[in-house]
Amino acid sequence: MxxxxxxxxxxxxxxxxxxxxxxxxxxxxxxxxxxxxxxxxxxxxxxxxxxxxxxxxxxxxxxxxxxxxxxxxxxxxxxxxxxxxxxxxxxxxxxxxxxxxxxxxxxxxxxxxxxAPHHQQILEGLQAVDEAHLPSRGDAEDLLAKYVKEEGVRLFLLKNLYWKTKGQLALRMNLESLVKNIEEVGxxxxxxxxxxxxxxxxxxxxxxxxxxxxxxxxxxxxxxxxxxxxxxxxxxxxxxxxxxxxxxxxxxx
Missing domain, CATH: 3.40.50.1820 (Alpha/Beta hydrolase fold, catalytic domain)
Structure with missing residues (x-):
């Protein structure tokens, strides 16, 4: 690879x-x-x-x-x-x-x-952001805040956002694979x-x-x-x- x-x-x-x-x-x-x-x-x-x-x-x-x-x-x-x-x-x-x-x-x-796996809440938040197809970083942070309370961790995670098309944000990571293989991380x-x-x-x-x-x-x-x-x-x-x-x-x- x-x-x-x-x-x-x-x-x-x-x-x-x-x-x-x-x-x-x-x-x-x-x-x-x-x-x-x-x-x-x-x-x-x-x-x-x-x-x-x-x-x-x-x-x-x-x-x-x-x-x-x-x-x-x-x-x-x-x-x-x-x-x-x-x-x-x-x-x-x-x-x-x-x-x-x-x-x-x-x-x-x-x-x-x-x-033991301990990222479930973060992954749920990222999945919510990914599925919402949000138009702004502010909207993404507001949604992620419902799952991730620590501002520093939220800002770290939101660095993964990029403009997939004009007006639509997406995540660079392969979230589907990371969720599926979460047991491997530990x-x-x-x-x-x-x-x-x-x-x-x-x-x-x-x-x-x-x-x-x-x-x-x-x-x-x-x-x-x-x-x-x-x-x-x-x-x-x-x-x-x-x-x-x-x-x-x-x-x-």
Whole structure:
């Protein structure tokens, strides 16, 4: 699958994978900062997200293989691979399957464990927006607010809107496939998946995605991992404190 990406800067390749229902645009500001530090930053839309192709099939093995295919097609090696949430799970699996092309791994606020589905309300809201064929972003936000109370999460989700035709908004993501395959998003990393090169796990101090009990599990898959907690941040740690996040990544690199 030929993934869509935005490439910034020149130098060592750094691939950035967004989370579930996100897109590469979410990482533009940080991407530019990494590019200024001498990295060629590849902001990637994963399948069924952003401007990348749509597919009925959606699971972590396919997503990890998409990353490998992307590296092959762009002739990338010795890559830094960074992923947030769902993108972090993809990054973990890709690094364990293809360690010869991944030199360093950075995982943001996700553990290798299974997570029960917890996006139902958001998906219902997006389906309502998709089916309403609304004429303005304001109307879309008003409708989504009935399902998603947090303004920050709403604005993040509404970045997926685009003008399909004059006067009609639509969502870029393949919502039908994502709803159908929602069970896949929470799947655990396979028990035998390991990656023994430099690994950084960044967690939000106020996020419940990585608990103290998860650290042993993390180290069983990633034996040299260092785990860094960013104060006063939740799951969207990179958006909530860009400066501290950028500093933590650059210190590791």
């Amino acid at each position: 030929k993934l869509h990406s935005t490439i910034l800067g020149e130098g060592k390749p750094m691939l950035i994978l967004h989370g579930f229902l996100g897109m590469s645009d979410n990482w533009k500001t940080l991407g530019r900062q990494f590019a200024e530090e001498g990295y060629q930053v590849h902001l990637i839309d994963q399948r069924n997200h952003g401007r990348s192709p749509h597919s009925d099939e959606f699971n972590y093995l396919l997503l990890a293989r998409d990353v490998k295919e992307y590296c092959d097609s762009h002739q990338l090696k010795d890559c830094v691979l960074l992923g947030h949430s769902m993108g972090g799970k993809v990054a973990m699996l890709a690094a364990s399957l293809f360690p010869h092309i991944i030199e360093k791994l950075i995982v943001v606020d996700i553990a290798p464990k299974y997570y 799947q655990a990393l396979p028990n035998d998946a390991t990656y023994s090169k430099p690994t950084l796990i960044i967690k939000g101090e106020r996020s419940n995605y990585i608990t103290a009990e998860d650290e042993k599990d993390i180290l069983s898959h990633f034996p040299v991992a260092e785990i860094v907690s960013i104060p006063n941040t939740g799951h969207w740690v990179h958006a909530e404190d860009k400066k501290a996040f950028f500093t933590a990544v650059m210190q590791f690199l």
